[in-house]
Amino acid sequence: MAKETGRKLIAQNKKARHDYHILDTYEAGLVLTGTEVKSLRQGRASLVDGFAQLDGGEAWLHNVHIPEYSQGTWTNHSARRKRKMLLHRAEIDKLIVKTQETGHTLVPLALYFKDGRAKVEIALAKGKKEYDKRQTLREKQDRRESDRAISAARRRQRA
Template identity: 50%
Template sequence: MGEGNKTLASNRKARHNYFIEEVYEAGIELKGTEVKSIRAGKLNLAEGYASIDNTEVFLKQVHISPYEQGNIFNVDPLRPRKLLLHKQEIRKLIGLINQQGYSLVPLSVYLKRGKVKVSIGLAKGKKLYDKRHDLAKKDAQRRIQREMSGKY
């Protein structure tokens, strides 16, 4: 994400649970009052994932709360939403997803020049010992920073 982007939601657990190999920026097809709801920050990426069905990429299990002033124009909060990617990117992702252990995980949702964009990562699941190793490394870095700041 470059300058001028406003992050609306991020999936903080994604980098803890997965090794992120590549990151893609995708547009998202929204209906009715979903944009207003997203701008208000009423979405949850925690359980979300992306899947490829018939050369189209869909974002699933992402909860966008219904807009409070929306009445009849509100849609199902958990409906699958189409992601807008270039055809060559989708072909590349199909090839990589067919390999063992890869999946597509939403990392963040942000505004770019007034449009809602989704950052999705090509991810490989971490084992429990990998997670423990990352936590130990982060803890050691924190301890080093604390010691260094104490000297000055």
């Protein structure tokens, strides 16, 4: 059997980019049980309410929903248990300092397999205010309209 290579996306948190200003991203490994890995291989997970926390010099992922494995027995895992993230000591120390600043938090952006190992992409983020969200939507809409106008003008030139 050939070794799995590349990146296979399982779940991503699209709402995080809408609700937060992303300041920095990190890739972390996850400590999982066998049934969690099997459930992830089926492509089942949700990052919607997830968040990361630094506790006692360790990084933990909370509220990420990995549903129970359908063929699992009594060894099955609980769906929303806290999971340990694997980061370098220097990264953890840096994140501890950054998250102590007001308004900064750690949010999971994506859950994926990289070369056969489960990884989570976490972001150091700062919460957006309501007017920031509206501003972002307005910019996105303006960009889309200008792109449409440019493509329409190009089509008219060709014709």
